[in-house]
Every structure is written in C-alpha cells, then in structure tokens.
C-alpha cells in the first residue's frame with residue numbers, strides 16, 4: 001500500500017514528462033503511456049469508422065475513427081491525445097504494434113461534447129488475421145491525467161484486394177444497368193428513325209403479308225378470314241404492278 005501511494009504521483013509525473021517528450025517529438029520516453037493507463041474520468045464516448053463499417057481493415061491502409069466525447073464531470077477536461085495498439089486477439093498482453101499518438105489539447109466543458117478524429121495505420125506487412133485493437137483517449141483534469149479506452153475489440157485485417165468491395169460492385173451494377181438502358185434507348189431511337197424504317201421497313205411488311213397467308217386454321221370462316229383473303233388478293237394484284 002505504501003508502495004502504491006508513493007508510486008501514483010511519480011507515475012503521473014512520468015506521464016506528464018512522457019507527454020511533454022512526445023509533444024516535443026524528441027527522445028523515446030521511458031514509460032510508454034499504454035503500459036499503465038491512468039484512471040478513467042467521467043466521460044461517455046461513442047465512435048464510428050467512416051470508411052470501414054464492417055471493421056475489416058486492410059494492411060497498409062490508414063483507418064480513420066471518429067470519437068465523440070461527452071464530458072459528464074463538473075470540471076473541464078483537456079483532451080490531450082489518443083493512442084492505440086494492435087494486440088493478439090487471444091492474448092491481449094502480446095502487443096504487435098503501437099499506433100502513433102495524436103495530440104489534440106482541446107477543452108471539453110461539462111455537459112458539452114466534442115468529436116475528434118484519429119487515424120491509425122495497420123502495418124503494411126501485417127499477416128491477415130484477427131487482432132485486438134485498443135484505442136485510448138487521454139485527458140487532463142485539475143488533478144491529473146485520466147484515460148478511457150473507448151474501443152477494445154477484435155477486428156480483422158485483410159490483405160489489400162482481399163476485401164469484397166461492395167461499393168465497387170454496386171458501382172459496376174449501376175454502370176452495367178446504364179449501359180443496357182442506353183443501348184435500349186439507342187435501339188428505340190434507331191427503330192423509330194426514318195432511315196431504319198426505309199431500310200428494314202419493306203422487308204418487315206413482306207414478312208407480315210406472308211404471315212397472313214400462313215395463318216392458322218382457327219380464323220377460317222370468320223369475318224377476319226374474309227378480310228384477310230381480300231387483303232391478300234389485293235397484295236397479289238399490287239405486287240406484279242410494282243415489278244413492271
């Protein structure tokens with residue numbers, strides 16, 4: 001117990017020093033901020049991955065996460081930074097990668113909300129697999145640093161090209177649809193055009209006449225049959241005239 005009470009202030013000092021070192025972007029700090037997280041403050045969080053709703057990330061492609069923070073405390077919080085790590089999905093203690101921290105230093109007042117964006121990069125040569133990603137936001141109150149791990153879940157990392165790109169498939173479908181619609185309208189326009197009628201129309205008329213001759217039995221004896229015969233006779237009379 002005596003150890004702990006001694007250790008706490010030292011730790012906070014260490015974290016401050018460590019953040020200062022990060023801010024200055026110089027030496028590697030002695031204690032990594034993710035090794036021993038500060039206690040949680042009173043915030044509620046929400047997040048979403050705009051580009052990856054299914055949380056299937058692609059090795060070598062940056063992943064953006066939007067974090068919404070709501071300050072539920074009665075004091076201001078200074079949102080300092082977000083950091084994250086990529087861990088073994090079965091054994092969280094085995095970490096593979098620490099994502100670069102991003103600094104914000106933005107104040108969120110009591111009962112107010114703030115959203116920040118954090119981008120991390122699953123390493124390019126990461127073997128496709130399930131991993132556990134933990135993302136932690138650090139913020140500072142009057143009594144020191146606090147942290148909240150707002151995302152700590154299993155995700156899938158895929159190789160580039162492995163992901164079924166529904167957006168792209170959808171675009172292809174629309175494109176093919178448009179091509180067919182275009183072809184149909186073009187065909188309709190051509191069909192109605194005088195040139196097409198001149199070229200193909202005569203042939204079509206001939207086909208119609210010959211079909212009239214070979215009509216089925218069922219019209220025999222009906223008024224239509226008579227009409228048809230007359231029409232055929234007229235066509236027969238007409239044809240030789242044309243030839244002369």
Ligand SMILES: *[C@@H]1O[C@H](CO)[C@@H](O)[C@H](O)[C@H]1NC(C)=O
Nearest residue numbers: 032033034035085095097098
């Ligand atoms: C990554 O984070 C872990 C804590 O989760 C820490 O122990 C380790 O030193 C960090 N590694 C690097 C290279 O910063």
Ligand SMILES: *[C@@H]1O[C@H](CO)[C@@H](O)[C@H](O)[C@H]1NC(C)=O
Nearest residue numbers: 078079080104105106107140
């Ligand atoms: C937030 O914290 C940073 C780092 O401690 C500090 O430099 C900055 O002035 C703080 N912002 C406000 C408005 O207090």
Ligand SMILES: *[C@@H]1O[C@H](CO)[C@@H](O)[C@H](O)[C@H]1NC(C)=O
Nearest residue numbers: 037092132134136149152153
């Ligand atoms: C993330 O969840 C694992 C269990 O799945 C747990 O062991 C680990 O401590 C959590 N990490 C953080 C930073 O909360």
